[in-house]
Amino acid sequence: MGIIHVSELVKDFRRPKRIKGALGGLRTLVTRESVIKRAVDGIDFTVDEGEFLGYLGPNGAGKSTTIKMMTGILQPTSGKIEVAGIVPWRERQRNALNIGVVFGQKSQLWWDLPLRESLQIIGKLYAIDPARHRANVDWFVELLDLDPFFDTPVRQLSLGQRVRGDLAAAMLPEPRILFLDEPTIGLDVVAKERIRGFLSALNREAGTTVVLTTHDLDDVERLCRRIILIDGGKVTYDGDVESLKSRFVQQRRLVVKLAAGVEWRGVGIPGVAESIGDEAVELAFDPAEIQVSELITAVLADHQLTDVAIVEPELENVVHRIYASAGMA
Ligand SMILES: Nc1ncnc2c1ncn2[C@@H]1O[C@H](COP(=O)(O)OP(=O)(O)OP(=O)(O)O)[C@@H](O)[C@H]1O
Numbered sequence: 026m027g028i029i030h031v032s033e034l035v036k037d038f039r040r041p042k043r044i045k046g047a048l049g050g051l052r053t054l055v056t057r058e059s060v061i062k063r064a065v066d067g068i069d070f071t072v073d074e075g076e077f078l079g080y081l082g083p084n085g086a087g088k089s090t091t092i093k094m095m096t097g098i099l100q101p102t103s104g105k106i107e108v109a110g111i112v113p114w115r116e117r118q119r120n121a122l123n124i125g126v127v128f129g130q131k132s133q134l135w136w137d138l139p140l141r142e143s144l145q146i147i148g149k150l151y152a153i154d155p156a157r158h159r160a161n162v163d164w165f166v167e168l169l170d171l172d173p174f175f176d177t178p179v180r181q182l183s184l185g186q187r188v189r190g191d192l193a194a195a196m197l198p199e200p201r202i203l204f205l206d207e208p209t210i211g212l213d214v215v216a217k218e219r220i221r222g223f224l225s226a227l228n229r230e231a232g233t234t235v236v237l238t239t240h241d242l243d244d245v246e247r248l249c250r251r252i253i254l255i256d257g258g259k260v261t262y263d264g265d266v267e268s269l270k271s272r273f274v275q276q277r278r279l280v281v282k283l284a285a286g287v288e289w290r291g292v293g294i295p296g297v298a299e300s301i302g303d304e305a306v307e308l309a310f311d312p313a314e315i316q317v318s319e320l321i322t323a324v325l326a327d328h329q330l331t332d333v334a335i336v337e338p339e340l341e342n343v344v345h346r347i348y349a350s351a352g353m354a
Pocket of ligand 1: 039040062064082083085086087088089090091
């Protein structure tokens with residue numbers, strides 16, 4: 026069952042028209058003329074309870090604007106949006122009870138308080154049952170490794186520690202949906218791994234629905250079963266990661282390593298591009314045209330090998346290609 030419904034969603038921003046030339050800056054300030062920027066341009070999607078959705082797109086695609094409408098910070102220009110049965114901008118407070126929000130660059134924690142106290146206050150604010158509170162805090166401390174900095178004022182925490190604290194605070198009241206906007210931006214590999222492990226456990230064990238925007242495609246590959254790609258405020262792809270790869274990347278690569286002393290003599294199959302390196306030979310082919318088994322048989326007919334591998338396209342390359350073909354990269 027859908028927990029988030031978005032249909033024909035549009036968001037326009039009005040900006041004062043910039044006037045170029047001498048005194049342009051001053052005239053921009055006093056003029057009443059404005060231009061309209063359509064940040065979200067007719068988006069439709071439904072998210073089911075328990076999904077882990079990656080909401081991706083190049084800079085300025087409209088990701089944050091969509092998230093802000095789902096969290097109730099922004100009111101849509103037109104279209105419909107419903108989050109757990111609530112229209113977010115109309116009932117922002119009630120919506121807030123169902124959702125957790127973590128923006129990588131902004132913290133919702135109290136700067137002067139240590140995390141332990143912040144979590145106590147949140148427990149009181151949301152009237153969380155003490156036993157549940159304790160169980161959740163213990164779970165978060167373990168999964169997010171909060172212990173080393175649990176009693177340090179938030180202002181003294183590193184970015185990675187602070188984001189982990191923010192995640193614990195957002196999830197303490199057990200919201201059904203978690204919105205994340207670039208949660209791993211600027212973090213080191215260890216902090217990223219901690220956060221990914223936490224999000225994955227949360228989704229798997231607590232059944233939390235997660236909507237994640239990120240430019241880090243390792244996050245996506247590790248976590249998201251479904252991705253929505255947007256560009257220029259419109260959905261350009263909605264489906265799973267594997268189908269995205271096969272839809273946008275026709276080519277696969279077969280990498281073969283030759284036994285010592287064996288010379289590469291070629292396979293002579295039309296449509297196969299051969300590139301010979303020091304260590305291995307790479308054969309690029311289109312799996313719709315040529316079967317892998319056929320290619321391997323052709324290679325083995327003339328060569329002795331020590332290794333053979335099919336290289337799957339990396340999401341990083343695929344998405345980069347999509348952005349580039351839209352003139353965005
Ligand atoms: N408050 C605002 N006023 C005017 N224009 C805005 C405002 N917020 C966003 N925009 C414009 O709307 C478009 C979409 O912005 P948005 O922040 O949603 O993109 P994004 O996909 O989140 O990008 P990024 O990956 O860079 O965070 C951009 O062109 C942006 O300049």
